[in-house]
Amino acid sequence: MLVALFEATGERAYLDDAAKFTTSALTEAGLVTGDILLEKLGTKGDASLFKGVFARYLGQFRKVLAAEHSHSETVVLIDRVVLGSADAALKNGRDKDGAFLDAWHTGAKSPTHSFNAQISALAAIVAAIDSSK
Numbered sequence: 001m002l003v004a005l006f007e008a009t010g011e012r013a014y015l016d017d018a019a020k021f022t023t024s025a026l027t028e029a030g031l032v033t034g035d036i037l038l039e040k041l042g043t044k045g046d047a048s049l050f051k052g053v054f055a056r057y058l059g060q061f062r063k064v065l066a067a068e069h070s071h072s073e074t075v076v077l078i079d080r081v082v083l084g085s086a087d088a089a090l091k092n093g094r095d096k097d098g099a100f101l102d103a104w105h106t107g108a109k110s111p112t113h114s115f116n117a118q119i120s121a122l123a124a125i126v127a128a129i130d131s132s133k
């Protein structure tokens with residue numbers, strides 16, 4: 001919403017607030033372990049899907065910040081988390097048949113996978129590809 005308001009009005013305060021919110025969400029909300037997005041309240045329901053949606057929007061916000069040459073520290077943080085999450089999904093987050101698991105971080109307690117987990121991992125991987133451009 002803040003990015004849309006910035007794009008509609010050009011008011012940098014909206015972009016500044018979005019960067020503050022993003023930094024806080026990634027560093028203080030318990031949604032990241034190391035550089036990997038996790039399911040703060042477990043993997044039930046849509047929790048595993050949320051990670052991918054979050055990674056997708058982080059990637060989109062990163063593009064806006066980079067285009068505006070703004071908040072480089074937030075861009076670096078987003079890159080670390082998005083790339084770390086995609087890497088974890090590929091390395092730690094798959095079962096023996098290659099299906100993505102609901103949890104990606106090392107030591108995850110849930111060896112289960114779901115349709116949402118497949119979508120989530122792919123969204124994180126696409127966000128990482130976009131971040132690396």
